[in-house]
Every structure is written in structure tokens, then in C-alpha cells.
Amino acid sequence: MHEVFPTLVDQDLMHYIPTAEDVNYTQKALADAWEIMNRLFRTEGGSPGLLRMERDLYILKGGYLWWSGRYDDAGYMLRGAVRKAVSIGEPEPVIKAGVQMCYLAIQRDDAKRLSFCAEKLYRFAKKTGYRHWEGVALRFIAIARILAGRHGEVEKYLLMSTMIFEKLEEKGQNYTVCLIAAEHFRGDWKLAQREIEEALSFYENCINIGESIALFRALGLSLAKAAFCLMLLGRYKDAEVYLQRMGKICNIMHTDWEDGLQGGGIAFSLMGLINCLKKDWYHAGICFTVAKRLVNETRRPIWQAMLFWAKLELFKMRDDMPREFAESVLKHPREWYEEQLELLRYKVGWIKGYE
Numbered sequence: 228m229h230e231v232f233p234t235l236v237d238q239d240l241m242h243y244i245p246t247a248e249d250v251n252y253t254q255k256a257l258a259d260a261w262e263i264m265n266r267l268f269r270t271e272g273g274s275p276g277l278l279r280m281e282r283d284l285y286i287l288k289g290g291y292l293w294w295s296g297r298y299d300d301a302g303y304m305l306r307g308a309v310r311k312a313v314s315i316g317e318p319e320p321v322i323k324a325g326v327q328m329c330y331l332a333i334q335r336d337d338a339k340r341l342s343f344c345a346e347k348l349y350r351f352a353k354k355t356g357y358r359h360w361e362g363v364a365l366r367f368i369a370i371a372r373i374l375a376g377r378h379g380e381v382e383k384y385l386l387m388s389t390m391i392f393e394k395l396e397e398k399g400q401n402y403t404v405c406l407i408a409a410e411h412f413r414g415d416w417k418l419a420q421r422e423i424e425e426a427l428s429f430y431e432n433c434i435n436i437g438e439s440i441a442l443f444r445a446l447g448l449s450l451a452k453a454a455f456c457l458m459l460l461g462r463y464k465d466a467e468v469y470l471q472r473m474g475k476i477c478n479i480m481h482t483d484w485e486d487g488l489q490g491g492g493i494a495f496s497l498m499g500l501i502n503c504l505k506k507d508w509y510h511a512g513i514c515f516t517v518a519k520r521l522v523n524e525t526r527r528p529i530w531q532a533m534l535f536w537a538k539l540e541l542f543k544m545r546d547d548m549p550r551e552f553a554e555s556v557l558k559h560p561r562e563w564y565e566e567q568l569e570l571l572r573y574k575v576g577w578i579k580g581y582e
Contacts, residue, residue, distance in 0.1 A: 257291060260284055279320075282311040286324050293331040296525040301331050318355040322348065326360070329367045336528040336575050338374035345371055359402060362391035366408055373415050374575070381416045385409045403440055407433050411449055418456065427456040447473055451490035454497050455533070467501050470494055492521040492530030496537040499556075503541060508552045515556050532571040535564050 264284060267277055285308035292301035308324040325348040332341035345367035352360040369384035389409045392402045414429035430453040437446045450469045457466035473494050499514030515534075522531045542561045545553065 282320055290327045293334050322352055322360045336374055338371050342371035358391055362388045370412055373419055378420055407436050423456050423459050447490035451493040470498050493533045496534045500537040500540055508549055528571050529575045532575045535568040539564050
């Protein structure tokens with residue numbers, strides 16, 4: 228539920244999408260499973276089957292916690308998951324716990340931690356013969372390189388990841404989502420190098436493929452980044468169309484933007500800026516308020532960086548801005564936002580160089 232690009236073969240993806248897109252279902256299912264597990268421990272003790280259930284629930288809950296912005300709790304839960312998985316001795320659950328550790332590092336834009344976890348994951352997956360997880364680990368290494376600004380190594384790792392999934396496809400195991408993921412991060416890689424048109428084409432390719440397999444939640448991130456590219460190119464009307472498509476997807480999913488769609492924190496900052504360009508100060512204020520709330524809740528560096536970037540753009544139209552709006556949205560001088568964005572650029576690889 229919480230992963231943008233879940234590692235599932237296409238047949239399983241089609242089966243799980245209805246519940247994977249349902250946040251409330253996930254919350255309730257986890258709580259119910261946890262309660263049942265505790266009850267069984269009290270009545271039956273720690274049987275091998277129950278210990279496996281506990282391990283799996285630790286992995287699932289750790290993933291849910293990082294998705295919810297509770298990073299410290301997620302780290303604690305996932306470290307416990309790794310210990311339990313290693314103790315039981317089955318390799319794939321160890322890998323799955325490691326994958327969630329990588330996602331936690333990505334969520335925090337922590338290049339150093341991601342690189343450490345991803346490289347360990349790659350070696351273990353290769354040693355134990357789990358080719359699809361090997362491909363995922365290579366993608367994680369590429370993301371770590373993007374975040375760290377080590378652009379010369381990115382394409383190699385993404386290509387290695389893609390080749391693994393293409394070979395698995397030849398054997399009848401189709402991991403379309405993993406191929407989409409590589410395209411998405413090629414977009415990040417190009418964006419980090421200021422190759423905006425190229426980045427846009429990668430994000431748009433992700434959108435087209437994602438729509439073809441109804442992977443709606445993951446579309447949000449590619450749509451938001453495509454909109455950012457379009458705004459950098461001065462194509463504000465096209466950017467607005469992409470952001471409106473995010474709203475339509477939320478209607479399909481029967482969820483709120485801020486609760487159910489990846490990329491929502493980016494989208495609200497961008498939509499706030501677009502509303503300002505249209506002099507729709509009322510809706511702009513709402514968008515910036517929601518964007519700020521999401522930043523506070525998730526503590527994602529990239530969402531914070533995008534909010535600062537959008538607010539810096541507002542200074543270009545300061546003379547046309549109602550005083551009340553300016554006082555509520557721009558609470559600091561331009562220099563403060565510039566300093567904060569500069570600090571975040573050391574964490575967020577693909578936003579470096581944009582002013």
C-alpha cells in the first residue's frame with residue numbers, strides 16, 4: 228500500500244490494487260492482525276508459525292509507519308523485523324525487511340543511509356539468488372547516487388536493474404512496475420543535471436505506462452514532477468493540466484489528495500504557485516496551507532524543498548500580491564528561503580541548481 232512502485236509481478240498487481248489503494252483498509256487490517264497475533268501469543272506461546280507471523284507484521288507495520296511520516300518508529304520496527312527475520316533464517320523475509328529500510332532512507336532523502344542499506348541488500352539478494360530483489364537493490368543504489376549528486380554512476384545501475392527485469396520478463400515474470408520505476412528515476416537523474424525536457428519525457432512515459440495498468444497511486448509522483456518540469460519550462464497551463472489530473476485520480480481512488488496519493492506534498496506547493504499566477508489568492512492560500520501541513524506531518528526534505536522553491540517564485544510577483552496574503556504565506560524574507568533551500572539541496576539531489 229505504501230510503496231510508490233511495489234515489487235509485484237503484473238498478475239499479482241492486478242489482484243492487489245483494489246486493497247493496495249485503500250488506506251483505511253490497510254490501517255484496519257494491520258490493527259486487526261496485530262490484535263490477533265497478541266491474543267495467540269497469550270494463549271499458545273511462541274510457535275514457529277506465530278514467530279513468522281510476528282516477523283511479517285513487523286515488516287508490514289514498519290513500512291506503514293514510514294509512509295505515515297513516523298520515521299523513528301518505523302526505524303525501530305524495521306530493525307526489529309531484521310533481527311527476527313535473521314533469527315528465523317529464511318532469506319526472503321530478511322530481504323523484505325531490508326527493502327523497507329531502504330524505503331525509509333528514501334523517504335528521508337538520506338543518501339548515505341540508503342547507499343549503505345541498498346548495497347548490503349544487493350549483495351544478500353545476489354548471494355541468495357533472488358533476482359527480482361537484486362534488480363530492486365540496484366535501483367535503490369541508483370537513487371542513492373542521485374541524492375548524493377554522483378550522476379556519473381546512475382545510468383549504469385538503472386540499466387543493470389532494467390536488464391534484470393527484462394530477462395525475468397523473457398521467462399514469463401513480468402514486473403512492469405519495476406520498469407516504470409527505473410524510468411521515473413531516470414527522470415530524477417536528468418532533472419538533477421538540468422536536462423528538463425529529457426526529464427519530462429521520462430516522467431510522461433511513466434504516466435502513460437502507469438495509466439495502462441491502473442497504477443493510480445504511483446502516478447501522483449510522476450505527475451507532480453512532470454508538472455514541476457513544465458513550470459521550469461514556463462508551460463504553466465500544461466503544468467496545471469497535470470496537477471488537475473492528480474485530482475481526477477484521487478476521485479477514481481475515492482481518497483483525499485493529501486492522504487492517498489504519492490506526490491501530494493509537491494503538488495500542493497505547485498498548485499499554490501499556479502493559483503497565484505492566476506491571481507486566485509484564496510485558493511492559493513489554501514494550497515500553501517495544506518502543503519505546509521504535509522511538510523510538518525511527513526518531514527520529507529523534498530516536499531520542504533519544493534515549498535521553499537514555490538515561495539521563492541512568489542517574490543517575483545510580490546508587487547501584485549495582496550498584503551494579507553503576503554503576510555500569511557511569506558513569513559520570512561527572500562534571503563531566508565534561499566538559505567533554507569540551499570541547505571536542502573545537499574539532501575535532495577534532483578532539485579539542485581533550480582532557483
